[in-house]
Amino acid sequence: MSEPTVTPEATSPEPAVDAAGPTPPETAAAPPTGAVGTARNIALAAMLFAVAMTFIDQTIVAIASPSIQQELSLTRSGTQWVINAYLLALAATFALGGRLADVLGHRRMVILGIVGFAGSSALCGATPTGSAAETWIITFRVLQGVSAAIMIPAALAVVVAAFPLHERGRALAVFFGVSGALTAIGPIAGGYLTQWTWRAIFWINIPVAIIALVLTLLAKIPPSRRREVIDWAGAGLVALGMGLSVLGFEQAPVWGWDSPLTWACLAAGLVVLVIFARFELRRRSPLIKVRVFRDKAFVVDNVVLFFSMIAFVPAFFFASTYSQISLGFDANEAGLYLLVFFAGFAPAAQVGGRMLDRGGARRPMVLGSALGAVGFALWADKLTDLSFNAQWPYIVMAGAGIGLLLGPASTDAVNRAIDASYGEVTGITQTVRNYGSALGIAVLGTVLATVLTSRLTDALVGFGLTPDDAHSVATAAAHQQNQEAFASVPAALQPKIQDAVAHSFASASQWVFYGMAIALGVSFLAALRHPRTPRTEAAASSTASV
Known part of the structure; x- marks a missing residue:
């Protein structure tokens, strides 16, 4: 199937503009190949550390959420907002972040994003106890999301600009693969840090930010600006x-x-x-050139990203909570439970990048979606066994499926960005990804609360409570801390209730993970519609420069 044709509005890219005016053509001799390679690698490392904070936050906060809920006396809904406020702010402002990166310069926005993310992280860690706690931490989680939205599209644009098209798949595979590996630090670090204080999960971003700033300055990323109006x-x-x-x-x-x-x-x-x-x-x-969606492959890439993200990020939150409530794990053990996911994700991300470079994005997206759908379905099937040994092979399979498709779908979307800058198009794809994540947590959280309420109500009725009292207690347990919800239940029933909570939560989580498998099934059907023709260097020649 041939690649759809998209006609650009302009036949030549706009020149980069800095504060002094248009950048003159390069007249000096080209630097040695080794120097170019070193500069590219430093730029890649700098951007990896910059976005590492945002990737780590997706898992490390999920691990600490039970501790945050208990110490700050948050409702279950409030705890969910601690996760989702970040994702929603990230999704809602990502397109703007991509545009700001193009207009104000990628290097400048990376630095601004790093400083903003580190500062808001420090303030999240300084959340006071008391009635203001929920508003405080959610507010600064929003600011974290906005800072990430400013930084990530600029960082991706820097990496894309640093590498030619024939090397970009491998470079972005490293970018996403190492980012995934750094994300895997989240469960481990979160487990250990939470044993000390959950506040440290936010403070850990500060040394990472310092390293990112130093490397960004050493990379000597050339300034780039475009004189355009911001929408x-x-x-x-x-x-x-x-x-x-x-x-x-x-x-x-x-x-x-x-x-x-x-x-x-x-x-x-x-x-x-x-x-x-x-x-x-x-x-x-x-803000977004909607015409880029005329490219069928670009649309398919974004559909695959949207539905796969309904599974990817929410899995950390729900799996962490499940492991601590149903399996009885502490924070350390919950971290190791999530780490198994990355045993499949990280190597598969490298394989996906190589497959993209050799034959395009269709194959890794189709295989990754299918593998992920099967992995999540089998993982869900074993949740009610309350046994880690029965689950781990399928956790690895689920991680491998996501790892296989994520880099190719994101990279292919950027490579097909005719008539739009890389910063803008990464803004679109990341908006789609984070909107999918936010919706996934919201929708699947609703499923979890509904099923949990139903299962607990049945269990409490079986223990002798009236249907009305059972429903009232179960509803409270589904939305706030269990110890508060069960305060009115006779003490003699407390041991039975703990067992009922573990099994009811596992049953509710099973529905959630089946939902993730369905989302990846939709991703698989979409991936089958992707054009077989990979993006070529010639076809990319009309892409606007960064």
Whole structure:
């Protein structure tokens, strides 16, 4: 199947512009090949450390969430928002971050993002106890997300610009693979640090930020700016649309699915996103060039990313909570439980990059989606056994599936970005990824709370509570700390209740992980529609420069 043709609006890229004006053509002799290679590698290492903080945060906070909930007396919904506020802010502002990177310069935005992320991390770690705790930590998690949205598209654009197309698949495989390996530090570090204090999971970002800043300065990344208008109205619309839709799913267990407020948020979010798309088509300098979605392969790449992210990031949160509630693991053991996922993810990411370089993105996306769907389904099937030994092969399989598809889908989307800069297009793909993650946590969290309430109600009725009392206690347990929820239950029933909670939570988690398998099944069907023709150097020649 031949690759769809997209006609660029301009036949030549815009020149990079710095504060002094247009950058003159390079007249000096080209640096030695070894010097170029060294500069590229330093730039790659710098960007790896920069984004490492954001990847580590996706797992390390999940490990510590039970400790955070207990010490700060958060509701279960509030604890979920500690995770989702970051993802939602990241998704809602990522497109703007990509645009800012193009207009203000990639190096500048990387540095600003690193400083902002480290500062907001420090303030998350300084969350006071008391009534202000929930508002405080969620606010600075939002600022972490905004800082990451400023930094990540600029960092990806730096890596993309540093390597020619024929080396880019391997470079981005290293980028995503090592980032995945650094993400694997999250469960281990989170387990050990939480034994001391959960606050340290945020403070660990500060030394990582210092290393990233030093390497960024050593890399001597050339300045690049484009004199263009920033679409602030579009940024506001996309943030509002995403925020409302995720809020509706997130609060559905609290407000109820029969609440007009739940459906008003969902409907309003969808309407605002449609308005945003139509608005962008009429803008001379849109936040997102919607026309890039005319490329079928680009659309497929983003559909695969969206549905795979419904499984990827939420898996850390739900698996961590499951391991501590149902398996009885402490934070250290929960970290090792999640680490098994990366035993499949990291090597598969390298294989996926090589497959991309040899034959395009279709094959690793199809194989990765299929492997991941089967892995998550088998993992889900074993959750109610309450046995790690029965689960670990399928955890590795699930990780390998995600690792195989993630780099190729992201890289292929960037390589097909005709008539849009790399910073802008990475903004689109990362927005899709993080919106999928945020929706995944919201929707699957609703599934978890609903099933958990039902299973616990049945168990408590079996222990002799009236249906009304059982439902009331089970509902409270599904949304807040168990020890508070069961305070009114007779002491004689407490040992039985602990066992009932472990099995009910495992049963609810099983539904969640089956949902992840279904999402990857949709990803597989989408990947089958990807054009077989890989992106070529010649086809990329009209891509706008960074």
